[in-house]
Amino acid sequence: MRAYLPSYELKTPVDLSEALKFLADEPGVWKPFAGGTDLMVVFETGKLQHKRFVSIWSLKELRGIEVTPEHITLGALTTYTEVQGNEILQREFPLLCQAASETGGLAIQNRGTLGGNVANASPAGDSPPALLVYDAQLELVSSTGSRLVPYNGFHTGYKQMLMRPDELIKSIRLPRTGEPWRQYYRKVGTRKAQAISKICFAGLAQLDGEQIKDIRIAVGSVAPVVVRCLRTEDALKGRKVDAAAVSAARAELAREISPIDDIRSTANYRLQVAMNVLEEFLINL
Amino acid sequence: MPDASRKVEINCTVNGERQTLHAYPMARLLDALREELRLTGTKEGCGEGECGACSVLVDGALVNSCLVPVLQVEGAEIKTIEGIASSEQLHAVQQAFITCGGAQCGICTPGMIIAAVNLLERTPEPNEAEIRTGLAGNLCRCTGYMRIFEAVVHACQSTEAKS
Numbered sequence: 001m002r003a004y005l006p007s008y009e010l011k012t013p014v015d016l017s018e019a020l021k022f023l024a025d026e027p028g029v030w031k032p033f034a035g036g037t038d039l040m041v042v043f044e045t046g047k048l049q050h051k052r053f054v055s056i057w058s059l060k061e062l063r064g065i066e067v068t069p070e071h072i073t074l075g076a077l078t079t080y081t082e083v084q085g086n087e088i089l090q091r092e093f094p095l096l097c098q099a100a101s102e103t104g105g106l107a108i109q110n111r112g113t114l115g116g117n118v119a120n121a122s123p124a125g126d127s128p129p130a131l132l133v134y135d136a137q138l139e140l141v142s143s144t145g146s147r148l149v150p151y152n153g154f155h156t157g158y159k160q161m162l163m164r165p166d167e168l169i170k171s172i173r174l175p176r177t178g179e180p181w182r183q184y185y186r187k188v189g190t191r192k193a194q195a196i197s198k199i200c201f202a203g204l205a206q207l208d209g210e211q212i213k214d215i216r217i218a219v220g221s222v223a224p225v226v227v228r229c230l231r232t233e234d235a236l237k238g239r240k241v242d243a244a245a246v247s248a249a250r251a252e253l254a255r256e257i258s259p260i261d262d263i264r265s266t267a268n269y270r271l272q273v274a275m276n277v278l279e280e281f282l283i284n285l
Numbered sequence: 286m287p288d289a290s291r292k293v294e295i296n297c298t299v300n301g302e303r304q305t306l307h308a309y310p311m312a313r314l315l316d317a318l319r320e321e322l323r324l325t326g327t328k329e330g331c332g333e334g335e336c337g338a339c340s341v342l343v344d345g346a347l348v349n350s351c352l353v354p355v356l357q358v359e360g361a362e363i364k365t366i367e368g369i370a371s372s373e374q375l376h377a378v379q380q381a382f383i384t385c386g387g388a389q390c391g392i393c394t395p396g397m398i399i400a401a402v403n404l405l406e407r408t409p410e411p412n413e414a415e416i417r418t419g420l421a422g423n424l425c426r427c428t429g430y431m432r433i434f435e436a437v438v439h440a441c442q443s444t445e446a447k448s
Binding site: 003005006007008009010011012033035036037040041043044045051052053055057058081104105106107110111192193194 | 291340354423424
């Protein structure tokens with residue numbers, strides 16, 4: 001059944017401080033609404049439980065990409081189109097650009113935002129695996145101040161996150177390591193455009209000769225949250241990439257993820273494909 | 286639960302004309318265009334941002350009008366399929382769809398043409414991959430896409446011939 005329009009409220013604050021005042025004055029009553037590419041889908045089916053929203057789409061304080069020698073800071077409203085068009089991101093954070101290019105189609109990429117993708121907290125989001133391997137941090141802001149939190153660990157369960165009702169995501173910060181990472185991203189969906197992931201994988205590695213000096217792995221759509229696979233990384237660090245290492249890594253990954261059957265895929269398919277994609281990443285290093 | 290909202294006034298420009306829409310803030314831009322302004326060229330397909338039938342341009346950017354709450358187009362310039370031709374003169378893309386047989390049932394056609402016009406504004410001479418990416422968010426269930434691609438290529442050629 002379609003949504004009953006009069007029961008939903010959407011307000012446009014004049015600036016960020018007014019938006020934060022909405023969230024602070026009645027905690028939990030108002031929620032931020034960005035580009036709408038996720039919320040409007042739920043809304044249209046009549047299943048959007050929450051009723052009152054603050055439209056943050058027009059807030060300039062949440063836009064723009066700032067570059068310092070240490071970090072790139074992306075305003076929470078940075079769209080997928082803006083991510084793809086940024087030259088520094090293309091050069092240093094290509095997995096995020098690839099994730100952005102494989103999210104929806106152009107019309108979705110023009111409205112979908114990185115902050116929205118994080119706050120929607122779907123385990124099937126395309127950008128979170130890339131954000132996890134880049135050790136992203138989130139700047140959360142409220143009317144009483146702001147704080148920086150690591151993105152890894154931010155999602156604590158399905159659609160659960162470590163954010164108070166009076167806070168919103170102001171920006172996403174990516175540390176620039178300057179190190180020569182080999183980078184790999186693979187989204188497996190039903191078709192190239194518009195599909196929601198069956199699994200989604202991001203990997204970074206640095207080699208010292210034939211040995212893996214450092215490695216970072218994150219996988220989406222295989223657990224209640226997107227998973228940074230620290231145990232699989234530990235199983236690979238310091239090892240030469242040979243058949244034994246690949247086999248050990250596959251086994252560790254299988255223990256570290258917990259895929260389920262749902263409308264898009266099955267637990268077994270996801271497990272097999274996650275292990276195969278990990279192997280493809282490793283043997284091509 | 287008491288109703289949370291009342292209708293609000295939203296001022297925007299649609300196909301070059303200033304308009305004031307009266308709608309609930311979460312009403313879809315798609316419905317405001319079709320029902321309030323009677324611009325029924327914009328179609329509803331899936332209603333969830335997957336098919337592109339409802340594509341329009343908001344401040345020059347391609348969007349799915351089924352996913353945009355009308356409150357968010359305050360002050361915006363909107364272009365729909367009705368604003369693509371200039372008076373009696375079809376846009377090169379529209380003419381090319383006719384010439385190449387790029388439309389059958391026609392439900393996807395307004396969205397396809399909006400997406401193609403937007404593509405050619407950004408990339409006047411797209412290669413095949415760019416055409417595929419530019420139209421990737423628009424589904425067609427009957428022409429099979431090849432004639433649609435041909436129409437976009439034909440539109441580029443006819444635009445070049447004129448300039």
